[in-house]
Every structure is written in C-alpha cells, then in structure tokens.
Amino acid sequence: MAKADAWGAPGGTAFERREARSDGLAGNARLIAEPAYRRLLAAEPLLRRSIPALIIIFLVVIAALRFLSLMNERDDVERDAKAILSLAAGQLASSISVDANLGSTPGATQDLLEGISRQGAMGRSHVLAVTDSAFKIVAVTPQSTGWEGRSLDAIAQGGQPLFMFGDRAGVMEVRIGGQDWYAAVSLTNGRNSAAAALVPQDAVFYTWRKTVSLNVTLFVLTAGVLIVILYAYFGQAARAQAADRIYLEAHQRIDMALVRGRCGLWDWDMVRGKMYWSRSMYDMLGYEPCDAMLSFGEVDEIIHPEDGDLFQLANRIVAREIDHIDQVFRMRHADGQWVWMRARAQVIDPEAPEIQLIGIAVDVTEQRHLALRSEAADLRLRTAIENINESFVLWDSAQHLIMCNSKCQQD
Incomplete structure (x- = not known):
C-alpha cells in the first residue's frame, strides 16, 4: 500500500502534525511513560558513567572529612592530657615548696599525692611521683607501680630535658617499660625536690581509638551499602534494557501479525476522549504511523458521515447502554478512497469508573x-x-x- 502524507488527505487535517518515532518503547507503554521515560533514556548514558564516579567522590570526601575530624580530636585529647600533667606536676611542686617539711615526710607526701590524684581530671592511669634532689622517688601513687626508691631518670628514658629544665621543658614523650608515656616534671625552689606526673599514651588515646574503630566500621558499612546499591542499579538498568528490548520485539511481532492480517488495534480511553492506534491501523489507511493519542474528533473526521456518528456511539458506551461494539463503516484513506472497516471492541471492565474499550478493526474492503x-x-x-x-x-x-x-x- 502506498504511503501518503496526511497533508495530502482530502479535506483532512487530523494527522497533519503526526511524526513517526522508532526509539525506546512503543505503543501504549510509550504513551504512559512519556515524557519522563524519554528524559530518563536521554540521561541514562550520563548516569551510568557518572554514578560510579559520584559514589567514589562521595566516599573519598566522607573519608577525608572524618579523617581530619578524628585527627583534630586526637590533637585535642593530646593537648588536654598534656595540660592536665603540667597542672598536676605544678600543683604538686607548689604544695611541696609551701611546706618545706612535706618532702621529707613520706606519709604526708603520700597523702598529698593521693589527694591530687583523686581530682576529677586525673584518671587511674595517671602516675604522680615526688623525688629528692637526685630524682630518687620518695613517694608515688599508685604504689602498685613499684617505682618507690628507684631513680626517675632511669625509669623514664629520653626525658633528660625534663630533669634539667623542669617546667620549661613542658610535657615530653618518654619510654617506660617499652611503652610511650607523656611526662611532666616540675622542680621546687632550690631544686631540693621534684614533682612528676606521667600517663601512658595508650590510656590517653584509648577512647579516641574506640571512636576511630567505630568510624571505620561505619565507613566500611556505608561503602558496602553503596556498592550493593550501585550493583543493584546496574543490574536493574540491564534488566530494564532487556525488558524494553523484549517488549519492543514482541510489539513488532504483533504489529507484523496485524499488518499481515489486515487489521489494526484500537485502545479507546472513553473518559479522556483519546484513542490509540497500532501501526497496522495507520498502514491500512496510508497515514504515517505515530505514537501520539488521537482524539475523538480526529478519528470521527475520517469516518464516512453516512456510516454513523462516533460521538453518539461513545455516549452510549459511557451511559453503559452497551459494553461492546460490532460495526461496519467506511474510513477515508490518505489517497482519498474509502476503506471498509469492521470494528469489534469490548469494554475491559464494565464496573470500572473509567471505561476503557479495546478491540480490533479489520479491513473488509475486499470482502465487500x-x-x-x-x-x-x-x-x-x-x-x-x-x-x-x-x-x-x-x-x-x-x-x-x-x-x-x-x-x-x-x-
């Protein structure tokens, strides 16, 4: 059958703006999905390339921010720990300087150490010690350390500036028993005694390490979830493409069968006044196929006026006087000839509030x-x-x- 543009249809303008499409979905699926589906199809290649990069960038940014936050938190913990040691050593040295006999009385010195160690900022891991002028420990708390009577400079390796300059050396890192400690030493007036405050670094950063472990665990879980989501996205995208391809192939087979059988599919939305035609319907009438919905007026315009009124038929269906049609009428071909059609259709669900009529139209011109x-x-x-x-x-x-x-x- 020769094709003709609807501009050449005698007196007809119903199909003059129709355009053929061949991409993506076909048939009613396109009508339902437009225009969101077309936008998704256009953006899908960009999304497939950009989503993995965006997820990686997101994970890198989150990791960098948490790393910087944890390092700042570690600096704060270290600064607070050093400040506590400096204050404790200074307070202990000041108390010994005020009472000159305090350093020579072991019992009073031990009470002083225990009193300071019970202050809120001090923990069980903190060690306070009082030494003589030769840095021999005369009192220590807790006593379970077993440092009493030993030389502090021999216990704390790498802390010589502390014993030489006292407070001016600040808080230093020393090695005690193979572990890293923070130590602060304050010398009394006349350098007759010295007060020392020490704490192991493991104890200082214990809570911080737990926070790091928790953050790493959460980050790994977040990354795992995002990877699973990414995998699911690509899997779903692949399945969607396969489903679209299968649907398009099935739709093309149905269209081919309809064309060979000289019949066309009608899908009539009575509520919205729109009608969908299959490609074979356009082929039978010589118009360019399109995927847009047709209005009642557009279809009624090419029906022979002596063969019935489409609007009257639609009113009867809407009024639920009939739930099916079986009618023979003529429709104008694109070249001006009249084609005899026999339409058979049935209401999908007579009880539904929105009436949907679906059926076929067969070319019976040769039979006539x-x-x-x-x-x-x-x-x-x-x-x-x-x-x-x-x-x-x-x-x-x-x-x-x-x-x-x-x-x-x-x-």
Missing part, C-alpha cells in the same frame, strides 16, 4: 467488493435462467430444490 460482485453475478444468472424458453430446475445432491425459472413454476 467480492460480495457486490457475487450479488451482480447472481443477478445476471437469474436473469439468464428466466429468459430460457424451457423449464429449468436445479437440484442439489440431496434432491433439494435450489433454483427454478418461472416457466417451470407455470408448468
């Missing part, structure tokens, strides 16, 4: 012409039989009378 030719041939045959001068009778194999002329009836 054949019936007319058969009728004309039969009329010529009857005329010829009547003009015979003799009686004429036609019987079938069962001896049933088929035909006779008037001469036979008279005889």
